[in-house]
Amino acid sequence: MVVYYFCLPKVLFDANYTTVIESEEGQFIGAKIADDGQWRFPESDSVPTKFKACIVAFEDQHFYSHFGFNPISMYHAFKENRKANKVVRGGSTLTQQVIRLHRDGKKRSYFEKFVEVILATRLEFRHSKDKILQLYAAHAPFGSNVVGLEMASWRYFGLQPHQLSWAEAATLAVLPNAPSLIYPGKNQQKLLLKRNRLLKKLVENKTIDQETYELSLLEELPQKPFAVPQIAPHLLQKIAKEHHGKKLKTTIQLGVQERVNDIVNQYYNLYRQNQVFNIAVLVVDVKTRNIISYVGNSPTDVAHQKDVDIIEAPRSTGSILKPFLYASMLDEGEILPRTLIPDVPTQISGYTPQNYDLSYDGAVAANRALARSLNIPAVLMLQQYSVTKFYEQLQKLKLRDVNRHPSNYGLSLILGGAETNLWDLCRSYAYMSSTLTHYTKTQDEFRINELANLNYNSAVKIDFGASKRQKNVFSAGAIWHTFNAMKEVNRPQGDEAWRFYDSSIDLAWKTGTSFGGRDAWAVGVTQDYVVGVWVGNATGEGRPLLTGVESAAPILFDVFRLFPKANWFTIPYNDLEEKKVCKQSGYLAQENCNAQLQWIPKNEKKTENCPYHKLIHLDSTEQFRVNSSCENVDAILAKSWFVLPPVIEWYYKSKHANYVSLPPFRPDCVEASMDKKMDFIYPNPNSKIILTKNFEGKTQPVILKVAHSNPDTELFWYLNDTFLGTTKTFHEKQVIASTGTHIITVVDEYGNEIKRKIAIEKD
Incomplete structure (x- = not known):
């Protein structure tokens, strides 16, 4: 009895399974073949009624009455095999066939049959009849490298097992008996006869009626295997690593995924003409953090890295981190939304940032600098805030690829000196949207786990934790002001007049373009969704005209048009204060300002009055x-x-x-x-200037520039103690000097004087 009890392993099938993913609605959207090259789905928790009736009628009519084996059937099989002097009939029950599948590779003999009988009775003790049918349906061979009912149903009919007709269920029921029958265009007559005999048996047993029988006879046999759907192939790759050999119901919404695939395919065909071959899109439901669309790459080819999942690949950030700096500085009272930020030629320790259009505004409001993605104001803001503090903020946002010491990044951190990925970026913006929505809904509460990770498993529900009074990273007021600034970002071509149309999308969004046109980013956020888009080449090759606004933004807006228009974010009054702010400078108003009331973050007390x-x-x-x-x-x-x-x-x-x-x-x-009446525009303090030569070999001069509060004032220029000349209205002076250190002195007609030390080298 002890030997009998332990003769059957606890795990009957230790096989390699196919990784299978389904949509939120339960639709099959992708599968990765098992390691042994078989299409073998994980065991299902049930067997459809039609297939159950067909397989019992065909293989084992007394399945529900015997206890693992059928002596009468075995006796008749023995007689027929003896008479034919070869195996022409098996006589095995479905339970015995499960044991045979379990003992795959064993040579068929009378002793092996005896072992099967013993193990079959033991299996009947352990499992119910329905469970035994589940084991059979999951591991029976259905031709070629197709194993199991579920894969066979998809492979031969493009349907889920419960969607099969009686004729289709009967076709699959006869296959395990002779799985070599199904080949496109081969052995169709034999298969047809077997199927029809089974259908006749079903009508004789009154399992189906005569009309169903006659209609089933008219159905054609499968001619060509259906391709396994690959609707979210890169998500499948990710899940295959984390849930290998499992069947997982994802949070992907099939309709959204298919339409986003179409959008990506459309833009891929357009962009590849400029030799831009890769696109990635991630769509997140803000309220649940569920991923509802995951497009890891465009439908390109192997030569252009089609299998690379770009959603979690580190890429240069460009300007995509600027909203985080803006929110951080608002939060800590370093700036107000309309505080004027200098926008002039700047050189800091040899680092010379430039605006995208190479122009200068002199000074620009902080919210407009963000909306226009101006680089020089962003660098000056980061210098004021400090690289280390901003780095710590990015760590709180869990940007995993910002992982070097802050000193390795320097001020370039805000202009693409760091790397991030689409997953972390969308999670951060989803956190900001959810924080603001929850705060305004509850009046003054945050949640402990608001920075929860994104989720693709429908069985998992994110727990955002208990409420608290303290912010996680940003306050609700800072986020609201940041989103308002992002709302004003210039729209892509064709949508410039969005403010004048009620149907326009109210969207907080930001673009980014890395140096050399290697990465184009666009991230948009509403109360309901976050959409992240990346465009470029997975190889890192840059392309001209590849920018966030021109390349990634059109995809972003096309994806948002798939969803109903969302309401704009509610003002978090409890996290703001109404204060007088200077209209022209954006600073807190002092007695000499022309002021107006504005809702500003509560930390405004740290902000200085208008200077x-x-x-x-x-x-x-x-x-x-x-x-x-x-x-x-x-x-x-x-x-x-x-x-x-x-x-x-x-x-x-x-x-x-x-x-x-x-x-x-x-x-x-x-x-x-x-x-102060005047100052140098160029050069910057302690600059090192290299005088280059033209094509004729002549040394080119350096152009010195000065700004004076009264341009019509006459200025007198000196190089060391040598008089260079005067200027009026346009204060620029060409200088060619010897190698070494020099002092530039400029004196106006009223005696005001400025000096600048420079070092000159020659190319």
């Missing part, structure tokens, strides 16, 4: 500044004036026609102002 508005004294004409040395005190007019530093002013005026420079002092006045 650009000054109280000046004018004569009655308001054309000249005066003081007590030249004007009666009673006749002096006091007026607030918006004054920018000389270099900022020089560029700012070119973009703002309404800017009025500070009036000069009246000639009869003794000038007492300590305001």
Whole structure:
């Protein structure tokens, strides 16, 4: 009895299984063949009624009445085999066939048959009849390398087992008896006869009616195997690594996935004309963090890395991290949404950032700098905030590929010096959207696990944890202001007038383009969804005209059009304060500012008052500044004036026609102002300048530039102690100097002086 009890292993089939994924609706969307080259699905938890009736009628009519073997059937098989002097009939029950499949490779003999009988009775003790049928259906051979009912149903009919007709179920029921019958265009007559005999038996047993029988006879046999669907092949690759040989119901929404596939295919055919071959798209449901569409790559070829899953591949960030810096600085009171940020030629420790269009605004509001993705303001903001602090913020957001020491990145961290991936990026933006929505819904609560990972398993429900009062990374107010700035990002071509149409998508979005046109990013977020898009070449090859706005953004907006229009985010009043802010500078208003009320983050107290508005004294004409040395005190007019530093002013005026420079002092006045009148535009302090040669071998001069608050003032230029000449209106001077260190001195006609030290080398 002990030997009998332990004669059957606990695990009957230790086989290699196919990794199978289904959509959220239960539709088969992909499978990866088992390691042994067989299409063998994991065991199902049930066998469809039609196949169950067919296989019992064909293989073992007394299945539900015997206890593992049928002596009468075995006796008749013995007689017929003895008479034919070869095996012409098996006489095995379905239970015995399960044992035979379990003992695959054993030579057929009378002793082996005896062993099967013993093990079959033991199997009947262990499992119910339905479970034994499940084991048989999952491991029976169905021709070629197809094993199991579920794979056979897909392979031969393109259907799930429960969707099979009586004729289709009967066809599959006769196959394990002779699996070599099915080949496209071969042995069709033998298979047809077997199927029809089984159908006749079913009608005789009154399992089906006469009409069903006659209609079933008219159905054709399968002619060509159906291709295994590959609707989300790169998600399948990911799941095959993490859930190898399992059947997993994913969170993918089949309709969305198929339409996103179509969109990617459309743009792939367009972009490959510019030799851009790879596209990745990730769509996330914000409320659940479920991935509803996963396109890891475009339908390209092996030469262009079609099997690379780009969604988790580290790629250069470009400008895609700028919203995180903006939110961080708002959160800590370093800036307000409209604080003016300098946008002038800048060189910091040899690092010279440039705006994409190589232009300068002089100064630009922080929210507009983000919306326009200006590089110089972003670098200056990062310098003010500090690289280390921003690095720590990115670590809190769990950006796994930002993993080097902050000093390795420097200020380039904000302009593509780091790498990230689409998965982490979408998770971060989903966190921001969910944080803001939850906060406004509950008035003032955050959740502990708001930064939860993205999920593709429908059996998993994300637990966002208990409520708390403290933020995770960003406050709700900072996120709301960040999304409002991102909403104003210039739309792709054809959607520029979005503000004038009710049907337009209200979307917070950001693009990024890495150096050399290697990576084009676009990420968009609403209350309901986050969509991330990457376009480029998996090989790292850059292409001209490849930008986030022109290449990734059109895909982003086409994907968002698949969903209903979402409402814009609600203002988190409990995390904001209404304060007076200077209209022109965006700083907290001081008494000399023209102010207006704005909702700003509560940390505004750390922000300084407006430094650009000054109280000046004018004569009655308001054309000249005066003081007590030249004007009666009673006749002096006091007026607030918006004054920018000389270099900022020089560029700012070119973009703002309404800017009025500070009036000069009246000639009869003794000038007492300590305001800085002029400054160098170029070169920067302690610059090293290399004088190059032209095609004729002549050394080219360096162009020195100065900005003066009154351009019509005459300036006198000196190189060391050598007079170079004067300039008026346009203050630029060409200089060719010897190799070495030099001092540039500029003096205006009023005696104001500035100096700059430079080092000159020759190419």
